[in-house]
Amino acid sequence: MKTVLTPRGVRRVLARHPWVWRSDVVDLPPKPGIYPVTGKRETLGWAMVNPLSQISVRVFHFGDTGDPLAALWKNLDQALAYRIGAYRADPEAGLRLAFAEADLLPGLVIDSYARHLVVQAHAAAWEPLLDELARRLQETLKPHSILARHDSPVREKEGLPRYVRPLAGDPPETAVVGEGRIRYQVNLRAGQKTGAFLDQRDNRIFLGREVEGRGYRRGLDVFGYQGLFALQVSPHAESIEVIDSSAAALVAARENAALNRAGNLTFTEANAFDLLRERERAGEEYDLIILDPPAFAARKADREKALRAYKEINLRALKMLRPGGLLATASCSHHVSEADFYEMLSQAAADAHRLVRIRARRGQAWDHPLLLTVPETHYLKFALLEVLA
Numbered sequence: 001m002k003t004v005l006t007p008r009g010v011r012r013v014l015a016r017h018p019w020v021w022r023s024d025v026v027d028l029p030p031k032p033g034i035y036p037v038t039g040k041r042e043t044l045g046w047a048m049v050n051p052l053s054q055i056s057v058r059v060f061h062f063g064d065t066g067d068p069l070a071a072l073w074k075n076l077d078q079a080l081a082y083r084i085g086a087y088r089a090d091p092e093a094g095l096r097l098a099f100a101e102a103d104l105l106p107g108l109v110i111d112s113y114a115r116h117l118v119v120q121a122h123a124a125a126w127e128p129l130l131d132e133l134a135r136r137l138q139e140t141l142k143p144h145s146i147l148a149r150h151d152s153p154v155r156e157k158e159g160l161p162r163y164v165r166p167l168a169g170d171p172p173e174t175a176v177v178g179e180g181r182i183r184y185q186v187n188l189r190a191g192q193k194t195g196a197f198l199d200q201r202d203n204r205i206f207l208g209r210e211v212e213g214r215g216y217r218r219g220l221d222v223f224g225y226q227g228l229f230a231l232q233v234s235p236h237a238e239s240i241e242v243i244d245s246s247a248a249a250l251v252a253a254r255e256n257a258a259l260n261r262a263g264n265l266t267f268t269e270a271n272a273f274d275l276l277r278e279r280e281r282a283g284e285e286y287d288l289i290i291l292d293p294p295a296f297a298a299r300k301a302d303r304e305k306a307l308r309a310y311k312e313i314n315l316r317a318l319k320m321l322r323p324g325g326l327l328a329t330a331s332c333s334h335h336v337s338e339a340d341f342y343e344m345l346s347q348a349a350a351d352a353h354r355l356v357r358i359r360a361r362r363g364q365a366w367d368h369p370l371l372l373t374v375p376e377t378h379y380l381k382f383a384l385l386e387v388l389a
């Protein structure tokens, strides 16, 4: 049984993109599984295939192989080898051990929170391999526990059941992770994504260092989730207000503030768009604003709308910053390119009549690698901007 691609599908695989859409597939096996992918004749690669999914083909091995499963497990070994030094060096680390297609592990995310692993395997072909996956993770990493967080609605698109179940050990409700100067609690069973946003980890630590000794008065951590940016900067500010629309997020943020004895954080449940508009109208001023919104462009068609939304919040933030103030701003929509992002920021600065210096242009944390030929892997933009005048 094999998967036959259209000429366009063939070109895509030859150009080393692992995803082929259903419209670029001529012939599909009836059941999800691991199959060779071909053009007219020769095998171009091996893939996790799912006839129910829009992304029908997810290649994990380019070229032919006599033992596709061995090739898949080799990709896992390589992903773990890339992170094992950091994993062993710090028992409290929050680390991404597998980043899906960027590690040639289709749809597979494995995050480690102080050596409690959380797995999300959102490609159907993983389902029968989960016990073997857990066995291999135990052998290499000796984690305290492994939990499958298979509760995301995206699984329904793959025709997969939704459940949360331990794959090894006895996963606790929460784990305490160390990140630079702070520690935070992760809700392994119910936190957003796998529990935290590790892609921003290095940016949070970076920002904490950048603000050292500057003595900021007022800060806003907008889209703050469990308060991690706020905690990294809190020793260097008089007060930081964490804003999120989710009450559960702010409960977690309060607990994390207590864990770090950060008495200068306040918490406001609000829609960020409304809150920024009201604060700007009221003439409020700040020394530091963090904007870390969710992906506004989930689909390509949403790109323009998303850019307007990004511009709105960045414009309001820039208007409220005092000279010398900092804006840490991010976008995690891969449909908004790095060029789009900086163009949007330039327009916001111009409209706000602010002279703004770029102090840092950054991206996702090192354990979320990028593939040149797979733009989807390159999704997080992070800029640190300083308002000069």
Ligand code: SAH
Residues within 6 Å of the ligand: 192, 196, 197, 200, 204, 223, 224, 225, 226, 227, 228, 229, 243, 244, 245, 246, 249, 270, 271, 272, 273, 292, 293, 294
């Ligand atoms: N900065 C966080 C991650 C933020 S994720 C960190 O470093 O861990 C984005 C957050 O924005 C989520 O917590 C979500 O609840 C919140 N959110 C989404 N839409 C929002 C809105 N319109 N107003 C305020 N918060 C929103």
